[in-house]
Amino acid sequence: MARVTGIGGIFIKSExxxxxxxxxxxxxxxxxxxxxxxxxxxxxxxxxxxAGSTVWSIGDGDYFAPSQASFMVNYRVDDLERLLAALRAEGCEVLEKTEASEFGKFGWVIDPDGNKVELWQPPAGQ
Structure with a gap:
């Protein structure tokens, strides 16, 4: 299973x-x-x-919670459900919430430094 296939976005928190x-x-x-x-x-x-794009955005950071970091990286992934299951099996802190929309499927994991990492499976063809 391919895990991360690229960077889908960079999000910057600002006061x-x-x-x-x-x-x-x-x-x-x-x-x-x-x-x-x-x-x-x-x-x-x-x-x-x-095919493909990278989003760059600045916001107030509410979306980053529970992380206190000033940034969040969104990684493109091949199969979100399989990857989240693998990360859970490996003992990673995977957030229970996932989202699906016309923009694709989203899930999150917390890295060892407490940073929230967004995982994104784009819609087919993107």
Missing amino acids: NPERLRTWYQQHLGIDVQAWGGTTFRWVDDAGQAT
Whole structure:
């Protein structure tokens, strides 16, 4: 079973999300959308669009709970249910809550430093 197949997103916690979004937009040219982030589309070595994207977002961090970290990485996975079962069997702290939507399936595990790690199985074809 493939476990992590790539990075699906980077989420940054800020006490002042609007200020930080503006800084990234102004100084690094990131096209921050009204929802608080952007989606970077993947391209191949020739610069041609390919299936997949990476989300980048700044928010107040409520989504990171119970972690106190200032970031959360979202990892693309091949088979969320099998991976969560394997992580539980390996003694990892897997959160019971999972989500499924048009954006895919989501689950979470806490790493040994207490960081919440998001696992994402994208919809078919993405």
